[in-house]
Amino acid sequence: MYQYDDYDHAIVRARVAQFRDQTRRYLAGELSDDEFRPLRLQNGLYIQRHGPMLRLAVPYGLISAAQLRRFADVARRYDRGVGHFTTRHNLQLNWVKLAEVPQILADLARDELHAIQTSGNCIRNVTTDHFAGVAADEIADPRPWAELLRQWSSFHPEFAYLPRKFKVAISGATEDRAAIQVHDLGLQVVRDPAGTIGFRVYAGGGLGRTPLLGQVLREFLPWQHLLSYTEALVRVFNRYGRRDNAYKARIKILVKALGCEEFSGQVDEEWSHLKDGPSTLTDGEIARVAAQFRAPAYETFAADDLCHLAHLREDKAFSRWVERNVQNHKVPGYAAVTLSLKKAGAAPGDASSEQMEAAADLAERYSFGELRVSHEQNLILADVPQRELYTVWHRAKAASLAAPTVGLIQDLIACPGGDFCALANARSLPVAAAIQERFEDLDYQHDIGELELNISGCMNSCGHHHLGAIGILGVDKNGEEWYQITLGGRQGNDASIGEVIGRAFAAAEVPDAIERLIGAYLAHRHADERFIDTFDRIGEEVFRQAAYPHPHQSRRVANG
Amino acid sequence: MAKQIIKERRLQDDAWKIVNLVDGEPAIDVCLPVGPLLVPVSVWKAKKSCLIAREYEHGTPLGIWLAPEDNIEDIAADIDDFTVIAVHFPKLADGRGYSTARLLRERHGYDGELRAFGDIGRDQIFFLNRVGFDAFVIGEGKSAEDALAAFDDFPESYQGDAVQPLPLFRRRAA
Numbered sequence: 001m002y003q004y005d006d007y008d009h010a011i012v013r014a015r016v017a018q019f020r021d022q023t024r025r026y027l028a029g030e031l032s033d034d035e036f037r038p039l040r041l042q043n044g045l046y047i048q049r050h051g052p053m054l055r056l057a058v059p060y061g062l063i064s065a066a067q068l069r070r071f072a073d074v075a076r077r078y079d080r081g082v083g084h085f086t087t088r089h090n091l092q093l094n095w096v097k098l099a100e101v102p103q104i105l106a107d108l109a110r111d112e113l114h115a116i117q118t119s120g121n122c123i124r125n126v127t128t129d130h131f132a133g134v135a136a137d138e139i140a141d142p143r144p145w146a147e148l149l150r151q152w153s154s155f156h157p158e159f160a161y162l163p164r165k166f167k168v169a170i171s172g173a174t175e176d177r178a179a180i181q182v183h184d185l186g187l188q189v190v191r192d193p194a195g196t197i198g199f200r201v202y203a204g205g206g207l208g209r210t211p212l213l214g215q216v217l218r219e220f221l222p223w224q225h226l227l228s229y230t231e232a233l234v235r236v237f238n239r240y241g242r243r244d245n246a247y248k249a250r251i252k253i254l255v256k257a258l259g260c261e262e263f264s265g266q267v268d269e270e271w272s273h274l275k276d277g278p279s280t281l282t283d284g285e286i287a288r289v290a291a292q293f294r295a296p297a298y299e300t301f302a303a304d305d306l307c308h309l310a311h312l313r314e315d316k317a318f319s320r321w322v323e324r325n326v327q328n329h330k331v332p333g334y335a336a337v338t339l340s341l342k343k344a345g346a347a348p349g350d351a352s353s354e355q356m357e358a359a360a361d362l363a364e365r366y367s368f369g370e371l372r373v374s375h376e377q378n379l380i381l382a383d384v385p386q387r388e389l390y391t392v393w394h395r396a397k398a399a400s401l402a403a404p405t406v407g408l409i410q411d412l413i414a415c416p417g418g419d420f421c422a423l424a425n426a427r428s429l430p431v432a433a434a435i436q437e438r439f440e441d442l443d444y445q446h447d448i449g450e451l452e453l454n455i456s457g458c459m460n461s462c463g464h465h466h467l468g469a470i471g472i473l474g475v476d477k478n479g480e481e482w483y484q485i486t487l488g489g490r491q492g493n494d495a496s497i498g499e500v501i502g503r504a505f506a507a508a509e510v511p512d513a514i515e516r517l518i519g520a521y522l523a524h525r526h527a528d529e530r531f532i533d534t535f536d537r538i539g540e541e542v543f544r545q546a547a548y549p550h551p552h553q554s555r556r557v558a559n560g
Numbered sequence: 561m562a563k564q565i566i567k568e569r570r571l572q573d574d575a576w577k578i579v580n581l582v583d584g585e586p587a588i589d590v591c592l593p594v595g596p597l598l599v600p601v602s603v604w605k606a607k608k609s610c611l612i613a614r615e616y617e618h619g620t621p622l623g624i625w626l627a628p629e630d631n632i633e634d635i636a637a638d639i640d641d642f643t644v645i646a647v648h649f650p651k652l653a654d655g656r657g658y659s660t661a662r663l664l665r666e667r668h669g670y671d672g673e674l675r676a677f678g679d680i681g682r683d684q685i686f687f688l689n690r691v692g693f694d695a696f697v698i699g700e701g702k703s704a705e706d707a708l709a710a711f712d713d714f715p716e717s718y719q720g721d722a723v724q725p726l727p728l729f730r731r732r733a734a
Contacts, residue, residue, distance in 0.1 A: 007716050007728060014714040022683060030703075031683075038653055039683055121653065151718040151728070157690035158662055158721075161655025227727075238659050273667055278720045278727060285729040 001062050001370055002147050002292045004112045011155070012109045015116060019043050020102035027099060042122055042160065044090075044115030045101060048422050054093045054101060055118040056108065060128040060146035060170075061089035061373045065360040068371060070111040072356035078104050083356070085341060085349040087413060087464055088167070089127050089373040090118055094420050116154055121162045123153035123234065127169045129177045130374035133293060134382045136330045140189045140197055142172030144290040145226065148281065152227045159234050163241035164249035166234060167206075170199075174493075179375060181205045181214045181495040182467065184251045185233065190220060198222045203233060203263070204255030207461035211497045212252045215260040217267065223286070225271075227279040232271035236263070296368040296383055301333020305387040320446065321393055321404035333386050337367075339379040339396055340403040340411065344436035347429045348414045349377030358399030366392050377413055378406065408445045409453055409518075410436050413464060417457030417474065418481070424457035426474025426481035431455055431510050438511040448518055450530045452491070467491045469532040470517060471498045472510065483510050487517070487543055488535055501544045513547050520546035565675070566685075566696040566704055569711055574697075576623055576644060578677075579603060598623040598646045598675075601630050604638070612641070625677075628656040632663055639670050647693070649678035658691045665692035665722040685710035692722030 004012070019039075026036040040046075044055035056071065063071075071091055075083045078100050084092040096104065108114055118125055126149045128142045129135065149168060153159070159166070171178040172189040180186030186202035198220040205214030221229055237251045255263045312319045327336040339359055342348050351359070359379050363371045366388045367381035374380055379401070384392055396402035405411050412435065415421065417428025432455055439445055454468030458475075465471030471486035482504035489498030505513050518531070520543050525534045535543065565574040579599045581590060587606035592599075592614070604611065604624050614620045621643035626632065628650065639645070645664060647657040657676065664670040676688050677697035685696060685707050698704040720727040 005732075007732065010715050011718070018713050035652070035681070035683070121655075154718055155687075155714065156719055157687035157717070158658045159655070160687055161653050161658065235659050239656055243654060243656075278725050278730060282729070288729075288732075 001064060002059075002143075002289070008112070009109075012112070012114050012116070015043075015114065015155075016102065016105045016109050019105060023098065023102050038120055038161070041120035042117055043101075043105070044118035045098075046119060046422070048094065048420055052096050052098050052101065053420065054096045054104065054115060055086070056091045056093070056113060056115050057118045057125045058089045058091060058373050059150050060126055060132070060143055061130055061375075062132075062143065063371050063373060064111075065363040065369045065371070067111045067113055068356050068360040068363070070108060070113060072353040072360070074104055074107055075356070076353040077107075081353045082350055083353075084347060084416060085351060085373050085377050085379070087349075087375045087377060087415075087462060088125060089375065090125060091373075092416070094416070119165075120160075121164050121166075122160050123156060123162075123166045123168065126150055126153070127167075127178055127183075127375060129171050129173055130372040130380050131177060131327065131336055131382065132172060132372075133295065134329050134331070134334075134336055135173045135175075135177075136328060137174040138172050138330070139174065139191060140172050141290070141293055142170045142178075142187075142189055143293045144286065145172075145187070145189070145199075145223075146170050147289050147292070148226065148285070149230070152230070152279075159238060162234070162238050163243045164246065164251075166237065166251065168230075176492050176495070177375075179464070179467065179491045179495070182207055182211075182464070182491075183214065184237075185230065186214045187226075192220055196222065199226060201229070204252040204260070206250055206252045207464060207466050208250070209247050209459045210250075210252065210256075211461070211466040212256065213495055213497065214252075215255060217260070217264045224281050225275060226281060228274040228277055229267075229271050231279060232274050233267045236266050236270055240266075295331075296370075298331045298334065298383070299385070301385060301387070303332040305333060305385075308386045308389055311390045315390075317404070318390060318393055320442070321402055322389065324404045324406045324408065324446075325402070326389060329383070331383075335384050335386050335389060337381040337384050337389070337392060337396075338374070338406045339381065339401040340406060341378050341401070342405060342411050342436070343400065343403050344410070344433060344440050347416065347419075348412060348432055351379070355399050355401060358395070359401060362392055362395060376406075376411060378411070404442065405445060407450045407452075409439045409448060409451045410445055412436070412453040412455060413468070414455040415457050415462035417455070417463075421457060421462075423460055424474065425459075425476035426457050426483065427507075428455045428457040428463060428474060431472060431474070431483060431507060434507075434511045435514055438515060448522070448531070451518075452489075452532075453514075454489070464491075465489070466497045467495070468498060469530075469535065470514065475504055477504070481507055483507060485510075485513060485517075485547065487540060488532070490532055499540070501540060502548055516546045516549070517543055564704060566698065566707060567673070567694065569708065571704055571708070576646075576675075578625060578646070594620075596621050596623060596643070598625040598644060600625060600627070601635060604635065608638075626657075626660060628654050628660075630660075632660055632668065636668050639664070639668050642670075642672055644673045644675055644695075645670060646675040646677055646697075649676060649680050649684075652679040652681075652684060658687065661688070661692040662722050666725075682707040682710045686713040690717065690721040690723055 046053045079093045169178045169183040170187040188200040201218040202214030372380040414428040414432040418424035454465045455472040456463035456465040473484045486498030587602040623644035625646040675695035676693045681702040
């Protein structure tokens with residue numbers, strides 16, 4: 001993975017010193033709340049229900065064992081020994097003290113970690129495919145490009161006060177696992193007929209109050225122009241994005257208002273001045289960065305390890321875990337392992353310091369010392385020898401990291417919701433827990449099969465509810481928590497936005513409603529159909545009737 | 561005591577006055593006080609010949625100030641007339657002025673004084689300087705002395721900018 005050089009270290013250290021001074025001035029009353037807000041936000045620091053929440057960056061989801069240990073140490077030393085992994089590869093600490101944040105950042109900087117631009121109206125952490133570099137369907141490794149974008153966007157002097165946040169995702173594989181179509185800027189690595197690398201550029205996607213899929217601005221942007229084109233695009237957004245209404249300030253609103261063609265024309269006009277300028281990428285720079293993502297020193301193994309096959313035959317629990325949590329690897333004899341951060345009774349994405357340390361140990365012993373954070377809020381060991389899987393499974397189980405439920409209903413995605421987040425209209429975690437409890441039976445879960453269920457506590461959609469085959473959105477009705485259900489959402493190449501099926505449910509009704517929806521699926525599915533496939537085939541009406549067994553209930557759509 | 565601004569990284573006296581239109585006042589009717597003035601775009605357009613005459617007759621240098629929504633493309637042809645171009649930041653969260661500055665410096669070749677004023681302070685100076693501002697009127701109630709320290713907040717930057725056109729990747733020691 002990318003190793004800092006003296007420049008990178010110096011920049012991050014300077015940020016620590018800068019934020020230490022800003023915090024000191026705020027606590028001394030020299031900076032007002034309004035002045036401090038954008039400064040602390042661009043350092044990932046929110047003021048939440050229980051006090052400050054600090055969001056730490058995991059650039060493009062890649063983290064070393066030493067860095068994960070540092071997270072564990074920071075969570076134990078300055079928080080309550082637990083951290084929350086988010087859908088954008090970050091780690092949130094919910095119980096830090098403001099006065100201690102500068103020291104936390106200083107500790108993190110020792111391991112090349114920081115909280116730079118994890119919040120605020122700036123260019124945020126770039127996200128990518130959690131199987132980058134090991135996926136069999138990869139066109140090219142997206143991580144060098146993500147790192148180049150990280151550097152370009154870090155402390156960009158022109159773009160620190162954008163109309164609103166700006167999120168970039170990049171995928172290098174044929175199957176999009178980075179949800180690029182729901183980002184402000186989505187980049188798909190492609191090759192032209194000559195084999196030259198470039199990017200298909202999507203802009204204006206996003207969830208939130210106005211869920212929209214990104215539109216294609218360019219089918220092929222040659223790699224040399226990645227930074228100059230992005231700079232042109234963000235400049236157009238900075239100059240012309242709306243600033244009068246925070247809900248209409250994202251780039252998607254500008255793209256929608258101007259129309260894709262006009263917006264694209266404005267970007268091209270701006271780009272015509274920047275193209276081939278100093279920010280044009282060079283072969284030398286690509287080589288320098290790409291060298292840091294070289295494949296580890298794989299051993300030569302048989303494609304199928306005999307002991308592994310024996311364990312698969314003899315140990316049903318193990319084979320179930322392998323079926324759900326182990327993915328194929330492009331190198332024979334290796335596999336990618338998902339360490340699940342989902343289980344009934346714990347918030348999805350939560351990891352204790354002990355779990356982080358256990359995961360770091362596993363990475364060091366079995367996966368070249370690196371891990372990934374997935375946008376499904378799990379940790380991934382990307383390079384595990386197949387013959388070690390049985391041991392890894394035992395050790396992961398001992399650390400409660402081996403729920404064999406990846407892609408199943410218990411692997412649901414949820415934001416922290418009203419228990420922690422000041423923006424939320426409703427709590428997410430009790431609903432998540434009630435659903436996980438209802439479907440705790442493993443046989444039942446495996447029978448239901450792949451099902452993406454996403455929960456957001458408000459319209460900001462941090463739980464990506466629009467992308468769930470089943471989405472749940474918390475809404476506030478006269479001070480009470482209600483939950484809208486959307487169906488038909490999907491991420492990936494055929495991304496689509498789920499639609500609300502009818503009136504909202506009270507919290508206590510949600511597990512029953514979900515069970516009725518799943519009952520309708522089980523009753524109608526053809527062999528090998530996933531929930532979403534059956535939904536696509538038979539349409540919404542069957543599910544709506546199942547969700548609202550008393551027809552008069554479905555007529556009102558609460559809170560739109 | 562004369563008003564002070566930050567220029568060339570130190571505090572200096574400043575004689576420029578900002579002309580504002582009162583609500584509804586036609587730009588053509590605005591009264592122009594003696595001395596160097598920063599006028600809004602509408603006044604520049606309405607009274608251009610009059611302002612240029614002041615320069616010829618009295619040696620009064622010309623200045624203009626831009627609001628966040630002003631398109632510099634509208635005054636691009638006149639840029640060489642100005643000794644000072646000032647950019648207003650009514651709210652520090654409104655970052656349009658940062659793009660304005662880079663365009664003035666990098667696209668339109670403006671090499672006169674580029675001044676930031678409004679809701680800015682110590683914590684904005686580093687970026688403002690990088691996008692091309694070289695003069696700063698620190699906002700009400702904020703310390704200008706304190707702001708002087710901010711020019712060196714970071715020892716290095718990844719991107720090219722109005723001061724250093726080359727991004728770090730073109731300057732990294734091989």
